[in-house]
Amino acid sequence: MAKTKYVIGLDYGTLSGRAVLVEAATGEIAAQAVKEYPHAVMDRELPCGVRLEVDWALQHPQDYLDVLTETVPAVLRQAGIAPQEVIGLSIDFTASTVLPIDRDGTPLCFLPAFEARPHAYVKLWKHHAAQPEADEINALLAARGEIDLPRYGGKISSELTLPKALQILREDPEIYQCADQILEASDWLTFLLTGSRRRTGSTAGYKAMWLEGEGYPERAFLRALDPRLETYPEDKLGEDICPVGSRIGELNPVWAEKLGLLPGTAVGASIIDAHAGLPGCGITKPGQMMLIIGTSSVQAALSDRPYSGGGICGAVKGGIMPGYYALESGLAGVGDIFGWFVNHCVPAAYHEQAKGAGCGMHEYLTRLAEKLVPGESGLLALDWWSGNKTPFVDVDLSGMVVGYTLSTRPEEVYRALIEATGFGTRLIMEAFENAGVLVDEIRACGGIVEKNPLLMQIYADITNREIKVAASQQTAALGAAMYAAVAAGSERGGYDSIFDAAQAMGRIQEKTYRPIPAHVAVYETLYREYCQLKDYFGAKNPVMKTLKQIRQQAWRQSV
Numbered sequence: 001m002a003k004t005k006y007v008i009g010l011d012y013g014t015l016s017g018r019a020v021l022v023e024a025a026t027g028e029i030a031a032q033a034v035k036e037y038p039h040a041v042m043d044r045e046l047p048c049g050v051r052l053e054v055d056w057a058l059q060h061p062q063d064y065l066d067v068l069t070e071t072v073p074a075v076l077r078q079a080g081i082a083p084q085e086v087i088g089l090s091i092d093f094t095a096s097t098v099l100p101i102d103r104d105g106t107p108l109c110f111l112p113a114f115e116a117r118p119h120a121y122v123k124l125w126k127h128h129a130a131q132p133e134a135d136e137i138n139a140l141l142a143a144r145g146e147i148d149l150p151r152y153g154g155k156i157s158s159e160l161t162l163p164k165a166l167q168i169l170r171e172d173p174e175i176y177q178c179a180d181q182i183l184e185a186s187d188w189l190t191f192l193l194t195g196s197r198r199r200t201g202s203t204a205g206y207k208a209m210w211l212e213g214e215g216y217p218e219r220a221f222l223r224a225l226d227p228r229l230e231t232y233p234e235d236k237l238g239e240d241i242c243p244v245g246s247r248i249g250e251l252n253p254v255w256a257e258k259l260g261l262l263p264g265t266a267v268g269a270s271i272i273d274a275h276a277g278l279p280g281c282g283i284t285k286p287g288q289m290m291l292i293i294g295t296s297s298v299q300a301a302l303s304d305r306p307y308s309g310g311g312i313c314g315a316v317k318g319g320i321m322p323g324y325y326a327l328e329s330g331l332a333g334v335g336d337i338f339g340w341f342v343n344h345c346v347p348a349a350y351h352e353q354a355k356g357a358g359c360g361m362h363e364y365l366t367r368l369a370e371k372l373v374p375g376e377s378g379l380l381a382l383d384w385w386s387g388n389k390t391p392f393v394d395v396d397l398s399g400m401v402v403g404y405t406l407s408t409r410p411e412e413v414y415r416a417l418i419e420a421t422g423f424g425t426r427l428i429m430e431a432f433e434n435a436g437v438l439v440d441e442i443r444a445c446g447g448i449v450e451k452n453p454l455l456m457q458i459y460a461d462i463t464n465r466e467i468k469v470a471a472s473q474q475t476a477a478l479g480a481a482m483y484a485a486v487a488a489g490s491e492r493g494g495y496d497s498i499f500d501a502a503q504a505m506g507r508i509q510e511k512t513y514r515p516i517p518a519h520v521a522v523y524e525t526l527y528r529e530y531c532q533l534k535d536y537f538g539a540k541n542p543v544m545k546t547l548k549q550i551r552q553q554a555w556r557q558s559v
Contacts, residue, residue, distance in 0.1 A: 194249025
């Protein structure tokens with residue numbers, strides 16, 4: 001009897017990284033390990049004490065290496081398997097999360113000369129300090145009549161690669177000059193593991209404005225943006241793109257020894273973390289929408305044709321599943337919003353009551369919020385605590401709650417915040433459907449999906465769709481493991497396509513959330529009011545942008 005073969009999926013999130021060891025034949029997770037990032041998100045200061053400005057979000061690349069060297073050996077020890085039983089490894093990662101490196105692959109922030117320079121560090125996906133650069137890019141695109149081209153997703157966000165690179169060039173040209181490459185963190189890791197300088201088509205297409213058959217934006221556009229950017233793609237990015245689902249290389253002896261694996265183990269092209277969730281949820285065809293809910297959320301659905309506009313990007317054919325375009329958007333804040341409320345807005349008496357009930361504050365507020373019926377609080381919120389992706393693609397927009405009275409209680413606000421993220425989710429779903437991608441079924445995954453049944457029921461009521469839940473709590477990591485199995489190929493005990501891998505390794509729980517008709521009717525009315533707030537504060541009223549400008553000026557005066 002042939003021995004069981006395993007694959008490893010590495011999932012790099014915003015605050016931690018994890019490894020899962022998965023049986024290639026069944027998708028069963030044999031072991032998993034999580035490593036919190038010691039430096040977390042650096043949004044106030046560097047480790048050396050240098051203060052950061054407003055809207056910065058940096059990370060330390062050493063944290064990513066620690067995830068590799070700690071979690072991979074850990075899952076091998078837990079499962080008690082031999083290295084030769086592992087046939088492949090693949091990575092999913094937040095994006096666009098970029099860092100500058102030297103020729104040898106050393107991050108510039110590792111060098112003593114640059115350890116106090118913010119631009120030498122990793123710019124996390126939610127680094128929004130490059131918004132002025134994004135605005136400049138959008139203005140140039142509009143002037144050239146290119147704003148509706150599919151590759152741009154309707155509007156450039158500060159979460160993409162080019163604004164981050166342009167910010168480095170403008171604010172610290174020495175760092176830009178010294179960088180041999182400015183690359184995605186996932187591409188950096190596959191370079192270290194294999195020695196291959198190829199870049200994954202996932203982040204190149206969705207985050208770096210690359211389009212198959214055309215490449216990166218043309219030189220004339222980049223030169224118009226800044227003459228020093230004219231050769232930016234060939235100088236800093238590299239143009240050898242590896243398709244998603246392909247083998248980017250094989251594990252080299254140095255890293256094989258560090259991880260406890262065999263040299264020559266297949267390493268797949270990396271993929272954006274949320275995108276790995278599609279096969280992780282077993283999604284292989286149009287009509288199914290993936291919903292990942294965590295600190296933020298992501299929604300994605302497969303399409304037969306590209307679409308771009310209103311914050312929805314779907315320009316990359318084969319960017320997730322071969323033969324299909326994938327429409328993608330999401331909310332910039334979900335769990336982050338709930339965390340903000342619990343950490344800063346709940347009175348001490350509630351903390352004492354939660355302690356007495358033997359539960360955490362999130363669980364306690366959820367218990368109280370479950371007793372409310374839709375509309376009972378009289379509150380309505382906009383879910384823009386971290387800006388808006390759809391339809392405005394604007395990080396300068398901010399959150400709000402209307403309807404407060406002297407009798408408003410914390411659990412009412414908590415429920416209103418949950419409902420706001422549900423309304424934002426419906427808005428994106430409708431944008432998909434307006435693009436011709438009907439959503440018959442929602443498949444959900446992510447930490448909050450398992451932890452908060454109230455949220456899931458509210459989402460089902462607001463979207464008026466049945467929501468099925470992925471069987472694995474680690475769907476992104478499981479999806480990465482599926483791509484590892486494809487990188488290994490059937491000759492090594494893996495698969496020849498991601499469709500085959502998803503069919504064999506993905507599964508859904510029997511438990512589902514079905515809409516409650518009486519709740520659907522109330523939320524239909526509240527959603528119309530949400531859309532009025534969205535239109536008024538997103539497009540017609542500058543108050544949110546004015547408040548942010550005042551805040552930035554006050555911050556600079558306080559330094």
